[in-house]
Amino acid sequence: MSDALRQSLDLSLFWEYRQVLLSGLLFNVYVFACSAVTALLVGLAAALLRVNRSWPFRWIGTVHVELFRNAPDYIMVVWVHFVLPLLLGAIIGRRLEFHPFVSAVIALGFVYSGYFAETFRAGIQAIPIGHVEAARACGMGERLILWRIILPQVVRRMLPEAVNQLVSLFKATTIVSLIAVPDLMYNVSMVTATEMRPLPLYTGAALTYFAVIWLAATGVRLLSERWRSKIYA
Amino acid sequence: MDATPAIRVVDLRKSFGTLEVLKGVSFDVDRGSVVSMIGASGSGKSTLLRCINFLETPSGGEVYIDGEPMGFRTDATGQRRLQPLSEINRMRRDLGMVFQQFNLWPHMTVLGNVIEAPMRVRGMNRKRAAALGEECLARVHLSEKAREYPARLSGGQQQRVAIARALAMQPKAMLFDEPTSSLDPELTDEVLAVMRELAGDGTTMIVVTHEMGFARDASDRVLFLHNGLIEEEGPPEQVFGAPRSERCRQFLSKHLQ
Numbered sequence: 001m002s003d004a005l006r007q008s009l010d011l012s013l014f015w016e017y018r019q020v021l022l023s024g025l026l027f028n029v030y031v032f033a034c035s036a037v038t039a040l041l042v043g044l045a046a047a048l049l050r051v052n053r054s055w056p057f058r059w060i061g062t063v064h065v066e067l068f069r070n071a072p073d074y075i076m077v078v079w080v081h082f083v084l085p086l087l088l089g090a091i092i093g094r095r096l097e098f099h100p101f102v103s104a105v106i107a108l109g110f111v112y113s114g115y116f117a118e119t120f121r122a123g124i125q126a127i128p129i130g131h132v133e134a135a136r137a138c139g140m141g142e143r144l145i146l147w148r149i150i151l152p153q154v155v156r157r158m159l160p161e162a163v164n165q166l167v168s169l170f171k172a173t174t175i176v177s178l179i180a181v182p183d184l185m186y187n188v189s190m191v192t193a194t195e196m197r198p199l200p201l202y203t204g205a206a207l208t209y210f211a212v213i214w215l216a217a218t219g220v221r222l223l224s225e226r227w228r229s230k231i232y233a
Numbered sequence: 234m235d236a237t238p239a240i241r242v243v244d245l246r247k248s249f250g251t252l253e254v255l256k257g258v259s260f261d262v263d264r265g266s267v268v269s270m271i272g273a274s275g276s277g278k279s280t281l282l283r284c285i286n287f288l289e290t291p292s293g294g295e296v297y298i299d300g301e302p303m304g305f306r307t308d309a310t311g312q313r314r315l316q317p318l319s320e321i322n323r324m325r326r327d328l329g330m331v332f333q334q335f336n337l338w339p340h341m342t343v344l345g346n347v348i349e350a351p352m353r354v355r356g357m358n359r360k361r362a363a364a365l366g367e368e369c370l371a372r373v374h375l376s377e378k379a380r381e382y383p384a385r386l387s388g389g390q391q392q393r394v395a396i397a398r399a400l401a402m403q404p405k406a407m408l409f410d411e412p413t414s415s416l417d418p419e420l421t422d423e424v425l426a427v428m429r430e431l432a433g434d435g436t437t438m439i440v441v442t443h444e445m446g447f448a449r450d451a452s453d454r455v456l457f458l459h460n461g462l463i464e465e466e467g468p469p470e471q472v473f474g475a476p477r478s479e480r481c482r483q484f485l486s487k488h489l490q
Contacts, residue, residue, distance in 0.1 A: 133288055134336035134395075138350035138402055139326035141319065148353060152340045230382050231339045 007199045014204030017191050024187035025208060028173045031104050031181060036169055038109025043116025050121045061117070068114030073107065073172045080107040081179040104176035112169050119161050123154035156231065159224045167217050174209070184208065237300040239264045239406045239437040240285065245294035247280055254280045256461040257294065262406065265435040269448035269469075272458035273484060278441040281458070282410050285439070286328045287321050298327055299405055326354060329399025333411040335391040337383040343370065343394050344379040347401045355402070362401075369397040373427050389420030393427055406437040413444055445488050449473050457481045 014021065049061030068076075081103035089096035098106075127150055135145045177186035188205045192198045238261035247255040254277045262268050270278045283289040285296050287304045296303040303324050305313050337346050347369055348362035357365070370376050373393035383391055392412055399407055409428065413421040425447050432438060432451045442448055448455050448469060455472040457465035457480075465472055465481040473489075476482045 128334070128336070130332055130334050130336035131338055134330070134332060134338070134398075135350075136288060136322075137286055137325060137328070137330035137332075138398070139322045139324075139354045140350060141322055144353055148349065149338055153338075156340060231384055 004199060007197065008203045010200050011204050011207075013191075013195060013197055013200045017187075017201075020187050020191065021184055021204070021208070024182060024184035025212070027181060027183040027186075028170070028176075031101065031108070031173045031176055031183065032170045034105040035108035035112065035173070036166060038105055039112035039116050039169065042110060042113035044120050046113060046117035047120030047124060050117065051124050065114050065117045068110050068112075069118070070114075071111055073111045074175050074178070076107040076111050077104060077175055077178055080110075100176070100179045100181045103179055104173075104181050108169060108172055108176070112165060112172075115165050115168075116162070119158045119165065120154060123158040124150060126157055127153050156224075156228050159228065160221070163217055163220050163224070166220075167213055170213055170216075171209070238262055238297075239266075239299060240439065241295075241297040241300075242281075242285065243295045243297070245281065245284055245296065246292045247277075247284055247289060248292045254461050255284065255291070255294075258458075258461070258463055259294075260456060260463065260466065262437060262439055263453075264437055266453040267432045267436075267438045267440065267451055268454045268456060269452040270439065270441045270456045270458060271443070271445070271448055271484070271488075272464075276458040277461040278458050279410050282330075282408050282439060282441050285408060286325050286330055288330075290315070298324055322354075326350075326402055327405040329402055329404035329407040331392070331395050331399055331407065331409045331412050333414050335383075335388070335395045335415075337391055337394055337398070339383050341382075342379065343375065343381050343383065343386070346383065346394060347398045350398070351401050365403075366397070366401055369400045370394070372400060372430070373397045387420060388416045389423045392416065392420075392424045396424075396427060396431075400431075406439065407431065409438065409440040409442070411441050411443065413442070443488070445473075445485070457484065459484075 046061050046064045049057045050065065052058050052061070081098055081100060084103075084106075085096040085098050131149055131153070132145055135149045140148070173183060174185045177183050177189065180186065184205055188201045192201050195201070240262040242261075243259050245255055245258045246253070258277075258281055260268070270281065272278050280289060284291045285303075287296075290304065295305065301324070304316055304321055306316055308314055337343075338349070341349060344363065344366050347366040348357075348359070351357045351362040351365060352359060367376060367379065370379055373396050375390060375393055375397065378386060378390060378394070383394065386394065396407075396412075412428070413424050416424060421444070425444060428438070428440070428447065429451050440447070440452070450469070452469055454467065455465075455469050456463050457472060457476070457478065459478075459480050465476050465478040472481065473485060476485060
């Protein structure tokens with residue numbers, strides 16, 4: 001076995017630094033959770049604009065989706081952290097700086113809101129109009145219909161697709177190390193700088209990401225399938 | 234006894250673009266009576282029913298529920314103004330509607346479907362709504378299915394749940410829009426049987442139907458619609474036995490074969 005290969009498979013160094021690395025991973029989870037909530041809320045709002053009856057609203061929704069779905073997350077993270085504060089600062093007339101964590105959540109939240117908006121929209125349009133008419137005929141108002149009749153069905157329909165997008169979002173959290181959010185990748189780079197042994201550290205990081213994502217996604221899929229099968233028997 | 238009809242329709246008109254579907258329809262539905270609407274596809278029956286509870290907004294004319302105008306108010310200057318949606322929704326509570334496609338909400342159990350509107354619209358607490366829901370399910374003979382999801386029921390059972398859902402709002406009248414048209418013949422009977430029971434209990438009903446047997450035996454009055462107008466109207470014995478209109482006679486001879 002070559003030296004390089006043996007080194008990359010020796011994870012004792014990874015184990016040695018487990019506490020630093022674990023705290024990094026928790027940061028990934030934290031960034032993921034906050035950007036997922038942002039992406040879902042903004043995505044839902046954009047989807048509701050996209051299915052609105054009046055065209056100016058639909059147009060705003062479409063611009064949002066196209067803009068953020070086609071923006072590379074890498075560039076967005078850098079842009080939101082370094083350029084957006086300058087722009088906003090110029091508008092309000094004072095110096096502005098974003099905490100790296102805030103920049104990461106805004107950037108990833110908005111990029112993924114573009115994807116979630118399309119998933120929500122497809123889910124909303126798949127609901128038969130008769131379900132809405134039945135609710136109207138019972139005297140239910142439009143907001144009640146959205147929360148009680150449309151969204152619960154949309155969530156069930158979009159779950160498989162949404163899980164895939166959440167997996168992508170979790171993977172995308174690794175780029176926040178770019179703007180010095182102390183996540184797992186950032187901490188790996190720091191340890192590598194002092195230990196000068198990148199191979200086991202990066203291998204360990206890759207395995208950790210794989211294990212966490214695979215376990216979470218499989219768990220969610222199993223649970224959601226059982227839940228969905230009840231209504232689509 | 235108060236002689237105000239449960240539903241009064243006056244000169245109702247509806248156009249979709251340049252297509253005039255209803256050309257001025259007027260009729261009354263007395264309390265406790267059953268009115269069947271028959272006619273060829275495209276004659277405007279379903280549109281008429283949907284205009285009564287404002288699922289379609291009429292282009293002209295008036296609808297009164299228990300004497301109260303539905304959907305429009307005339308202001309001081311004599312102009313007709315559409316009422317806010319909240320006001321339309323308040324009056325829709327009094328009209329139960331049953332659709333051709335059942336339209337049950339698939340993410341809720343059978344009981345969930347039945348008690349949703351009583352709880353969220355009428356503000357009933359869960360316990361009271363559940364008791365009422367069980368009672369309505371018993372009326373359609375589906376008490377044992379309360380905890381099932383709609384996807385596990387047959388078409389006929391789903392339609393009976395839809396009837397129970399409408400009954401749970403304790404409406405002043407029930408509107409049926411071709412309730413058996415998407416059912417196999419053997420499932421049609423169970424739904425018609427429930428509807429006959431409701432009619433027997435004195436429920437005010439308007440039924441758009443292709444089931445001539447039901448229209449003849451279970452209704453107090455039959456309306457035959459043609460090209461957006463009432464072409465023939467009267468008690469079933471007259472409409473089925475001695476129709477005055479030639480078109481009605483042709484329609485019936487085709488459908489009674």
